[in-house]
Amino acid sequence: VIVGKFRMQRRTLLRGMAGAVLALPALEIMEAPRAQAYGGGTPPKRFVMMYGGMSLGADGSPDLVVPDTSGLGYDLKRALLPIGAGDLPVNPGLGGQGYDVQDSVSIVTGLSIPVDTGGGIPAGGKSREFHYNGIGPQTSGMRAGAAPMEEAMGPTADQIAADALGGYPHASLSYRVQAATYVGNNATGGADGRISYRRDSDGNLQPIDPVFSPELAYASLFGAFRGPDPADAAAAQFLLQRRKSAIDLVHHKLEALIPRLGMADRARLDRHLDEIRGLEQRLDAIPPTGEGDCAKPPDPGADPAVAGAAVEYNGEGGGGSGYSDEELRATILFDLIAMAFACDQTRSAAVRMTFTQSFLQMGPLIGVESDLHAIGHNGMQEGYADGVGWHVKHFARLIAKLRDMHDIDGTPLLDHTAVVLMFEGGHGYDAETNTDGLLAHSSENMVVLIGGRAGGLNQSGGRHLVMPGWHPANVVVSALHAVGAVQDETLGEVQGKIPELFG
């Protein structure tokens, strides 16, 4: 078979031949994935999960997050101002106007993660240790392990959504905004800062390393984008053929190597091969060409340099370490997610905005020369609220982008999307030290923001729901329900959507 100057690669040919049983011409089936993506003109649903490595309030002072009023038209405290239409606090990372998305954003408060009180870790719960065990129960609904580790013990919501929504060519995107831990000589590296876990083909739970390079994220999503210029399109096609040739040979050599290895090494390279197949699919997919609001985003260029470890706050200024232009990184990554949705390159995304116990230097973002963790423990009420507000700003900005971009049927992307934003902690009782008070180390009085209008979500506007006794993962279940990704309203060990979100 000759296509242009090149004979077709073996695996592509096999795919085309397999398509013949569907009574479609071979070449047509090769282009099927994108055509199917918009098949029938019904826009697909999308899911986004965001996570911030901080609590709601600083030690010893009331939080500036939880609204005083409940229901529709809830009041916006300092940290929530980005979802409103008014002025934002004037500091480097905020400032300007809010994104005016309150009618599509609800906030659920009074949530808590059950904590081991001596009888073992309860369902969906965690140990008394504060920092590291809180993310897994929220993202997966599964109880955390006993050790102070971040690992989710079940598939995370973004992966459940990815399986259900069938995104193609990227089943899901897993990103991290904070470029490094900035912890200094206590850093442990790779296992920290993940957000996504999935079951592999053998049923084993596997972590997914998040991409934290905007440069790489752009190349992966839009590197093969075909512009309207025929010469550019031809050059892109020629480059794509070389990429395919390379990966075809890599695949071939993997298949030859794997049988020569022992069982443990085979398993490692089997997983590598699985991921190579994923890349093959991405290369085989017809690249986005620009329909509707789908357009090639501007090339973000080289990544900002990664800074060194954070300098511990000493009241005299932080010295500028611990910041790698996370503002720009967040802006680019969320822009890419929005455009990936518009171009139907994926239908599920997870974004780890900050590490657990985040040491991100907040000076450039909110004008407080300290790392996020220290701001909380040094009792800076407004500074900490602005830390929350920075996370909320990017959440609100994404919501606004999805509101303003459209599917090919002309409806806003936001009408088919659910977005959740979770945080590491709430504010109040500290189970680790069994101390009452307004403490940042608390898994009580937690909040989750949920935006979008998929599946009747926020149908009559955003509202504040006070839901004591409910788990943050119940809000995540609600988001999964909104996009049709769960049938039994269950995420891990947490069951039940919040009906009021759909009123």
Place this chain on the structure above:
Amino acid sequence: VGATTNLDLGPKLGGRACACAIAAVLGGCYSGLSGGADDEDDGSGSAADDAAGDGDGSSGATSDGEPGGVEPPVDRVARSGLRRLTVREYDDTLRDILLDDGVAAAQQLPVDSLTPFDNDYTHQIASGGLIDATEYLAARAADRLLADSVRRDQVVGCQPATPDDEACMRTFVAAFGRRALRRPLSEDEIVEYLHGTGGSGGALDHAAGAGDFFVGVDTIVRTMLQEPEFLYRVEIGTPIPGEPGVFALSSFEVATRLSYLVWGTTPDDSLLDLAEADGLADTDSVREAALDMLDDPRAVARIARFHAMWLGYVLLPHTAELSGAMQTETTALVERVVFADQRPWQDLFRSSETFVSDLLAEQYGLPLPGSTEPVWVDYGETGRQGILSHGSFLSIGAKFNDTSPVQRGKFVRERLFCQPLEEPPDSVDVDQPVAPEGAVCKVDRFAAHEVGNCAGCHVQIDPVGFGLENYDQFGRYREFEPDNPETEADESQCAIEGKGKLEGIGEFHGPGELSDLAIEAGLLNACVMTQLVRFTVGHSEIDELDQQLVFMLLDHMGDGDFRFDELVLELVSDDAFRFRREEE
């Protein structure tokens, strides 16, 4: 072989009576050291004694993987798995095979876990991000190569006469393939690169299609840099009859193992030539090769990095200028002791001089050398001595704008002495300062650790940290605690006594005396050998086989002083280095 988390060095510390005493005293706290009486009878010493008798000088494996005449020392042939190149190894490998100084993959590749070393393959998992990153980085490397005609021509090694000059492309594929995959390519492989797996889509097709030979080169570079044998260190070897799961490595596999240990990068052409000539098949030849390799800047950088990861100063929580000055200081000492002066490794802990500019000299209270560039300065009568007086070490575990005696003590026990501790119960908030009611000074605030269940562990930890308290987290000397603006009390009135204790061994005051005590007790020797074994085998969990490697090193290097380069030579010239054990 069942993996154990911790290393049991009790009986094999042998004449190291102090270390045995520690094992007995700390039995209630340390998860890795059992009671002394049991240790006397656990038999782990006999295997090492036997191992000590294993010979050297006999051959291990021939270049084609056939086992040679030597019996593998099966009691210490370490398990090994596929090891993906670390971020640093990836950068340095591309630098060497493409003559490319512009590689910086840390932004794109997944972050390596530090356990404490970055090469623990048990933590490596392939993900979509890895695959995307390796494809992207391969493309960027190819772009940079083609954009630099001088470097391009050096790497390609021939001048093409036509866009589809097969002879020149073949020359390039064979030579570059050997460097990238760390072994010679077969004829079938070369044909696949040239013409594709199904007879199409090869480098020559792309070159002809574009009318540009170097488009074919681009395709080859992109391909090879994504291949599993480039990204992973693949060891297969030849099965040893009668020893299930044990394999003799080929000479190329030995060359790769040696190169990534000593240089942290790929074997160069001369090492590959040596492997091809079957020149790494026995103890003497491996030792000789390693000796040559140690006389190379790559070895200096690698051994400095080993120390930086072990002692935790790869990253420091200070301004870039101060962190850089501290890292330079410590790296200079490692390079001086190990390479320039070839002094005993223990001199790292004894050195009476340090490498500082005015910035650090002022920080340490030393006479200013009058230089913005670091120079060697005598510590004089300051009480400082060796690496433990460096800011890079004293930065360890800083919390709440002050030192943490617990974090420092824990680091010394676990990282410097290889004495793992049990995790604190989860009812203990290790993130918050200890603050019993009414206590102001640190020694009083930590007094709660001396009673009840806490005491079992903290008696081994806190006194170590308190012995370093006269030095703050920036390495500055102090006699009083800093005031904490978050409290009403005035902590600056709290005088620091600075007296420390290694339970069961002796008391000390400051990093110099701690160093002397640790050397005398033999605590450092066993630990540096353990850490080197971890670094070599690529997994942090030490099992019985790895323990035997440590015991072998202890038997050969002894309790006293040794040179670090000789320790490396001893490890790589052991017969076990040329074998691998398959993971179960």
